[in-house]
Amino acid sequence: MIRISKIEYYLPELILTNRDLEKEFPEWSSERIQEKVGITQRHISSENETVLDMAIQSSEKVFENYDRSKIDFILFCTQSPDYFLPTTACILQDKLGLNKNIGAVDFNLGCSGFVYGLAFAKGLITAGIANHILLVTSETYTKHIHPEDKGNRCLFGDASASVLVEKDMKAGDYKFCLGTDGNGAENLMVKKGGFRTDFMLNPKHEFGPEYLYMNGPEIFNFTIEKIPGLIKEALDENELTIDDIDYFVFHQANSFMLNYLRRKTKIPTEKFYIDMEKTGNTVSATIPIALKDMQHKGLLKQGHKVLLAGFGVGYSWGATIMDF
Known part of the structure; x- marks a missing residue:
């Protein structure tokens, strides 16, 4: 029924390594951090970099060798939007130069957001509302973290992923x-x-x-x-x-x-x-x-x-x- 036809992602340039964290929190060694959470580094959005900025980057990568005029719906998952209103998906439509006769909506979910986004995409496709959906998951959780919160700083990084979800009658019709x-x-x-x-x-x-x-x-x-x-x-x-x-x-x-x-x-x-x-x-x-x-x-x-x-x-x- 639906298939993921293309995936691209964007990671911010700034990198925070375990060694960097060890300098701030000497009681935590870089080796201990890696052993505890399986992470050696994470990417951190710059002061003026938002989920929209990152979404533009990952989406432009998706549109390399893909006709962006096919997109007929944007689903944008984030818990750190640029604004309460307007919807970030609406701004993304304009920034990417997509058609105006398309739907665009944000939804507020965290770690389950990608699976929910696929469920929404399947619903739109099954209902005949859309056939080529741009599903974006973009998050800057690090902007929510206190500088002295070593536990969460060790764990979270920032990123954006853009995925094309399309109708495909050869794909299995799996339940959510x-x-x-x-x-x-x-x-x-x-x-x-x-x-x-x-x-x-x-x-x-x-x-x-x-x-x-x-x-x-x-x-x-x-x-x-x-x-x-x-x-x-x-x-x-x-x-x-x-x-x-x-x-x-x-x-x-x-x-x-x-x-x-x-x-x-x-x-x-x-x-x-x-x-x-x-x-x-x-x-x-x-x-x-x-x-x-x-x-x-x-x-x-x-x-x-x-x-x-x-x-x-x-x-x-x-x-x-x-x-x-």
């Missing part, structure tokens, strides 16, 4: 499994910035409400509780088994969590892709970045079935299967 539990909302949150903060501010964490707060242990507990069941559900709903899947690509949260999930779900190591060493956790962009890197390495080939799973802030989670 989506989930939500807003009871865990405060475990990963930026309190300041929305209208509620202006009138009902009640900060609960040391760096203040304008900075990213993450309750790591609770996020880990949520993940190990929900995601194994999500993977089973996605396989069962599509009448497939682990043996039928060529690769499993999860949101690249951190290597410790991913390896725990792999063991818990009994996925063979050779089918489970982990590679966030040079980029860090780029939130909604991690899955498309991983897929592009797999293509570059020759791992992802035509005919492969890949199970994608995203999970995190919200709480929100989703999984589906894609043919490549």
Whole structure:
């Protein structure tokens, strides 16, 4: 029904290495950081660089050898938009010189955003509203992080990924499994910035409400509780088994969590892709970045079935299967 026909991504020029962090936090060695989260460096957006700027970069790469006039819808996933209004997707349409008779919308999701974006794209294509969709996941979480928050600074990086999702009747018609539990909302949150903060501010964490707060242990507990069941559900709903899947690509949260999930779900190591060493956790962009890197390495080939799973802030989670 739908197929990902092209993936490109953009990483900011500024690089923050583990050695850089070690200089700021001598109690944390660069080796310890890599061992803990599987990251040696992450890219950081410059002071004046936004999700829109990065989206333009990744999207222009997509349009190399592709007719941009085919695009009939933009889906833009971000939790750090340039403005409350207007919609970043609308500005992107103009900046890219796309047709004006197209749809364009932002949606606010984090680490599950890419899977949800594919679900939205499938809905638009199935309904006959669009056939060639530009799905963008762009995030600058590092702008939300306090300079002294060494845990989150070790983990997160900035990036934008642009993906072409197109109608393809030869591709499998796979079901999506989506989930939500807003009871865990405060475990990963930026309190300041929305209208509620202006009138009902009640900060609960040391760096203040304008900075990213993450309750790591609770996020880990949520993940190990929900995601194994999500993977089973996605396989069962599509009448497939682990043996039928060529690769499993999860949101690249951190290597410790991913390896725990792999063991818990009994996925063979050779089918489970982990590679966030040079980029860090780029939130909604991690899955498309991983897929592009797999293509570059020759791992992802035509005919492969890949199970994608995203999970995190919200709480929100989703999984589906894609043919490549």
